[in-house]
Amino acid sequence: MHILVVNDDGPPSRDGSPFVHSLVNELKAQGHFVTVVLPNRQRSWIGKAHFVGEIVRPTYYYPDRLFQSNDPPPLDHSSNEGNHHEHPWVLVNSTPAGCVQIGLHHSHALHKRDQGEERPNPVDLVISGPNLGANTTTLFSLSSGTIGGALEAALCGKRSIALSFEPPSKLPSYDSDMITEASRHSVRLINYLYHNWDEGVELYSINESHVFSDPAQSVAIGEPFREVSSGDATTALDDNDKIQSPPLLRWEPDLADIHGSTDRTSDMDDDWMVRGGKTRYVASGTLQRRPRSPDGLIMAVASVTPLKANSMHAVQAEGEIELDA
Structure with missing residues (x-):
């Protein structure tokens, strides 16, 4: 499967964007062809925005070894360091939504291909994230650049998943064991959703919370909380x-x-599930238990929110407006 990965946290860095490198590694380990197009700097809270009239300047970036990226790369030139046995990532002075457009429609021009190497197949799935911090509740979802990237992909006719990690408060966000386990669990969940895509769903928003515990990994279906x-x-x-x-x-x-x-609120909204550490896995109307975490330490709790790529009107407000003469 050809997967396009974008985010709003930018290129790998210990403090600002600690998750994307591990996720890409796990996707490749499962045999997927991965194209990576990221903003060249932090673009959080930007929604589905585009920079009107901006000239986009792509640069190539070869990531360091996993968990070795302390600082983001320079903004204005391509990096010649890192693993040259892999396809380079592409960094652009744009937004998550802009990265989606570039990755979907211009990746063939951006890929450095060896002589004789075939052009990559069209993108099958877009993953936006993983974001540092959960994107739950309507308030955060409407502002999220992570969800904005997934919305852009859905509007382009592609299946898309927004992925967000909520690290445990008692641990630094850059914990290699937690990140590796979170990425593996996410890839399993993403694979399940892709092959069991519900009718009428245009994108999913996954929020994973990771805590040190012994219970089984779990996932629950939830919807955004609206009352603020x-x-x-x-x-x-x-x-x-x-x-x-x-x-x-x-x-x-x-x-x-x-x-x-x-x-x-109730236990059927996404924020309550993630912050409350629910131990349920709900998919297609069935309740199941997930296998225990291999090391017996890290529990991944996730909410999965099916979404439509639109601003749905308020049904009760339908009808004509009659103004006084």
């Missing part, structure tokens, strides 16, 4: 920072209301 309290996403700087009028504003959302509201 209103609040400002920007905070005014204090008096010491006010050096001119009007005052400067810092983007500093207060997420306590969102997390508090999910604590009060």
Whole structure:
């Protein structure tokens, strides 16, 4: 299978984008042909945006050995370091949605092919992620560059999956054992979804939470939680920072209301499942237990949210509008 991988966290780095290299390795280990097109820098919270009028400048990037990428590569030139036995990744000054368009429609021009090597087959599946942090609830889903990339692929007629990892709070995000197990579990789940794609589904959003425990790996089907309290996403700087009028504003959302509201909801939304560590696997209406984690330490808990690539109208608001004369 030819898989296109994009993300919104950019090229591998220990702090900002710790997961994508491991996922690509696991996909290749399963025999898939993988094309990687990533933003050349962090593009989180950008949704399905495109840069209008921007000239896209692709650069080639050869990743270091797995778990050796401490810092992202330079933005403006191709890297000649890394593993030259693999196809280079492509970094672009664009968004996740832009990476999808480039990967789907221009990958043949970007692939460095040896003499006699055939042109790659069309892309069968687009994976957007893995994101550092869960993309649950409607609030985060509407803003997510990870989901935005998957939406772009769906609108291009491709099956797509948005993948997000929520690392345990007591561990650093760059834990090699956790990342490897998370990637393996994700590839198994992605393979299942691709071969058991539900009718009417245009993309899936997977959120995985990983904790140190002994119970079985589990997955649950959930839907985005919708009820949130209103609040400002920007905070005014204090008096010491006010050096001119009007005052400067810092983007500093207060997420306590969102997390508090999910604590009060049912167990059938994606955020409650991921944060609560549910131990269920639900697929096609059946309840199953997954095999135990090989090392007996890491438990992968995932919510799978089937989505449509549209902004569905409110059904109760249908009808004509009659204005007074």
